[in-house]
Amino acid sequence: MSKFKYKGYAGRILRVNLTSGNVVKEDLSEGLALNYLGGIGFTARILWDETSPDTDPLSPENRLVIATGPINGAYFPQTGRLEVAARSPLTGVWGSANTGGAFAPELKYAGYDMIVVTGKSEKPVYIFIDDDHVELMDASKLWGKTVSATTDMIREKHGDDRIKVAAIGPAGENMVKMSCIIFDYYHAAGRTGMGAVMGSKNLKAIAVRGTGSVEVYDYEKWKEVMEYAWYKMTVEWGELNENALGTYGTPSLVEITSAIGRLPTRNHSTGVYEDADKISGERMRREFRVKRAACMGCAIQCKYLSMVPHGPYKTLTGGPEYETIMAFGSNCGNPNLESIIHANWLCNEYSLDTISTGCTIAFAIECFEKGILSKDDTGGLELTWGNHEAIVQLVRDIAFRKGFGDILAEGSRRASEIIGRGSERYAIHVKGLEVSGQDGRSHQSSGLTHATAARGADHLTSLSCLEEQGYEETAKKRYPQYDYRIMVDPLSPQHKGELIRDLEDFYCIVDSMIICKYSTMWPPIFYFEDVAKIIPPLTGMREFADVRYVRKVAARIANLRKAYNVRLGLTRKDDTLPDRFLKEPMPAGPAKGHVCQLDKMLDEYYEKRGWDVKTGIPTKKTLQELGLDDVAEQLEKAGKLPATA
Amino acid sequence: MALAKILFADPSKCTGCRACELVCSFVNKGVFNPARSNITVITDEKNGVFIPIVCQQCDPAPCMESCPTGALYRNEQTWAVEVDKDKCIGCKLCVMACPLGAIKIDPSTGTSTKCNLCGGEPACVNYCRVKAILYIPEEQAYYLRAREKAESLIRIYKVAVGEAHV
Numbered sequence: 001m002s003k004f005k006y007k008g009y010a011g012r013i014l015r016v017n018l019t020s021g022n023v024v025k026e027d028l029s030e031g032l033a034l035n036y037l038g039g040i041g042f043t044a045r046i047l048w049d050e051t052s053p054d055t056d057p058l059s060p061e062n063r064l065v066i067a068t069g070p071i072n073g074a075y076f077p078q079t080g081r082l083e084v085a086a087r088s089p090l091t092g093v094w095g096s097a098n099t100g101g102a103f104a105p106e107l108k109y110a111g112y113d114m115i116v117v118t119g120k121s122e123k124p125v126y127i128f129i130d131d132d133h134v135e136l137m138d139a140s141k142l143w144g145k146t147v148s149a150t151t152d153m154i155r156e157k158h159g160d161d162r163i164k165v166a167a168i169g170p171a172g173e174n175m176v177k178m179s180c181i182i183f184d185y186y187h188a189a190g191r192t193g194m195g196a197v198m199g200s201k202n203l204k205a206i207a208v209r210g211t212g213s214v215e216v217y218d219y220e221k222w223k224e225v226m227e228y229a230w231y232k233m234t235v236e237w238g239e240l241n242e243n244a245l246g247t248y249g250t251p252s253l254v255e256i257t258s259a260i261g262r263l264p265t266r267n268h269s270t271g272v273y274e275d276a277d278k279i280s281g282e283r284m285r286r287e288f289r290v291k292r293a294a295c296m297g298c299a300i301q302c303k304y305l306s307m308v309p310h311g312p313y314k315t316l317t318g319g320p321e322y323e324t325i326m327a328f329g330s331n332c333g334n335p336n337l338e339s340i341i342h343a344n345w346l347c348n349e350y351s352l353d354t355i356s357t358g359c360t361i362a363f364a365i366e367c368f369e370k371g372i373l374s375k376d377d378t379g380g381l382e383l384t385w386g387n388h389e390a391i392v393q394l395v396r397d398i399a400f401r402k403g404f405g406d407i408l409a410e411g412s413r414r415a416s417e418i419i420g421r422g423s424e425r426y427a428i429h430v431k432g433l434e435v436s437g438q439d440g441r442s443h444q445s446s447g448l449t450h451a452t453a454a455r456g457a458d459h460l461t462s463l464s465c466l467e468e469q470g471y472e473e474t475a476k477k478r479y480p481q482y483d484y485r486i487m488v489d490p491l492s493p494q495h496k497g498e499l500i501r502d503l504e505d506f507y508c509i510v511d512s513m514i515i516c517k518y519s520t521m522w523p524p525i526f527y528f529e530d531v532a533k534i535i536p537p538l539t540g541m542r543e544f545a546d547v548r549y550v551r552k553v554a555a556r557i558a559n560l561r562k563a564y565n566v567r568l569g570l571t572r573k574d575d576t577l578p579d580r581f582l583k584e585p586m587p588a589g590p591a592k593g594h595v596c597q598l599d600k601m602l603d604e605y606y607e608k609r610g611w612d613v614k615t616g617i618p619t620k621k622t623l624q625e626l627g628l629d630d631v632a633e634q635l636e637k638a639g640k641l642p643a644t645a
Numbered sequence: 646m647a648l649a650k651i652l653f654a655d656p657s658k659c660t661g662c663r664a665c666e667l668v669c670s671f672v673n674k675g676v677f678n679p680a681r682s683n684i685t686v687i688t689d690e691k692n693g694v695f696i697p698i699v700c701q702q703c704d705p706a707p708c709m710e711s712c713p714t715g716a717l718y719r720n721e722q723t724w725a726v727e728v729d730k731d732k733c734i735g736c737k738l739c740v741m742a743c744p745l746g747a748i749k750i751d752p753s754t755g756t757s758t759k760c761n762l763c764g765g766e767p768a769c770v771n772y773c774r775v776k777a778i779l780y781i782p783e784e785q786a787y788y789l790r791a792r793e794k795a796e797s798l799i800r801i802y803k804v805a806v807g808e809a810h811v
Contacts, residue, residue, distance in 0.1 A: 074677045075667035075772070102663070109678065148691060161689070185691045211752055213676035226668070226772075234774065291693035292775065294662035299774050301660050305693035316692070 007217040008070030008539040014112040019119030023134045038069025040511035043085035044560040057089035058200035060120035069514040073108035073214035077233045080296035081514040090177040090193035091432035094454040094564045100295035101187035103164040109210030126205035139204035146349040147182045154207045167205040168195040169351040171399040175199045176409040178356035186318025190353040221537035233299040245302040251281035253322035261589025262442040265330040267362040268428045271439045272589035275335035313342035320344035326437035327358025333385030350399035359434035363412040366426045379403040430457035440596030441586040445496040447596035451575045454561045462504035465522040474524045493597040497604025505554035556626040572616030612642035649724040653786040654697040658777035661688040661695035665769035672768040683760040700747035700760035708739035725762040
């Protein structure tokens, strides 16, 4: 039984110093829970407090934080998600990644809300957590092994297949900049190179098994919350969930994004892919999907396993998800779905982020097609659009840093700097992070999301599905001050600054509770009002019953995460997009002729945030209003705050 | 008791979300804790195999027969075998006797714990998204099992005539 004042939480932070081998179980502070809730909120505070502009991402000083929230481990129709954060080796700025599965609940049952890893082990190790027993175990026999082999060997060694394992494969060991952490075979905390941080610490895996309980504050009220959430997800929105995500999983987005001309194709040069039907959710289901799966407690259950039964691309693995199909499929001009499934499996085994890996390969292909790269550069590979054999080969070469793969292993931004010769314009990234499967020309607000997200060109920070799929009723209800027809128009930049600010705030809370974007982003089932109903009976933190308080916590987290990048010297000029989206009109489809009108949206976004519009930096007043006085003071001393503040 | 209802699990439908474990422990123990749950899902994530282990309320019940203190008894309304915690001495003979692995010792109480059908309204069934657990009359359960097997034969037939993929 946890002694912590608030329920839902385990009440302890596990701190592991790999240099000294010290393991400390620290009490969670009430203030941290009240002010930052959990998940992304916790990681924002830890990274702000414990790293600095001098912290090299791959140094022992960098923190690797794995955080859960109060919901994880309790029953809510989504309870399996967690947040990983560290200063990113890929981008050099704020780094974080989110994943599902069942690791987060298991960590809570073991008695910890969060793991903070520092230092660097002399030899390869893995952390084994068995309730109160925490031990650094020798991983020399695991080093060099794939993710599934590592997971199997750890479970076998400890004789329990219920052990949840977060592991890296060879890509993480080789500190490939877009290496990720894989949880239980195929749940990826994908973005911003978190696997490389593990590799730099000689940390092969974290394994956890817990037998404790997660308690709730008000049993009867929580039962009502369970019934309410279940009703919302399986009845009110049940048919939609089941017909799209349940039946097809995220590959259904191939069709949905094609409909609005937003399926990134050939290195984001267009949003219309002529072979979309060959990589569609429909085809995936018909020919390769073998089993539906789910993260813990989920009532949507979008996860699935796919199989290529024979041939050179023989595979059985979780996924691929929409973003992976985009990255290795349309964005590489590759309609060969077997090869996409296989590349996804390789990424799972080697611990590579499929988005950054696929998009970096797409960058290389475009350079080859444009004559910037030749076979002399690529080790003989004919890097043409759709050459699936070369694409799969490059995944391997990136993981093992072999030949040309060693250059691509640095990510598209750095690779383009190494290659030079004008290749920079084909590196489609923001802040060093490869652009995910959206396009700001055909879905204006997604461009603003890519430009402003703290971790770089990512969709999960603030993507809006209101225009993507035309949720008029939701737009009317949430934003009565604006004309809903403008709000759901994907081609209109109007009011999108406010829309994205609002969603970024909301997702800060979603990523702190932690629940999934499927039920909060798409479909837009839950919103701030629901959070006010959920958190108090779960935790006993009555403050959260007031929506204004929830919104303030949300804005606090968003501002602190932003402040992390401001401290590193980032300004408005970094909140931008590649010229491809700003200057090259969309060549085809419903958005033909459009560019992303970013500046207009940015102005509104900064204004609504209470940030200085010229520099894109939070004002002292805004930070102080959110209780971030210490942050304001530190930034002011460093001369980073706007002059007008 | 031909009309008795049983919990009927279908592994081909189960997605391994373990919502059943969570709601079971909450309804029966007041906390969320799979280690204290009366239902267990064996999960093989790598191969996508998920098997819910549910008590079949056997009659005669090996757990009941093996109990030296008479702590296990039959609920005449639901036909569930239930545990009298005051009589249970935690000897684990029932655990050894159960052919399914559906009874265990609750780590918090030291006494045995098993499915009691939640008094006739099993919570796990209500929260199973894919209806992999049903609470239905025995006779119907046997028919569904037969049908399920038949469906796999139909599928093989369809593959053979080229109407479906492997």
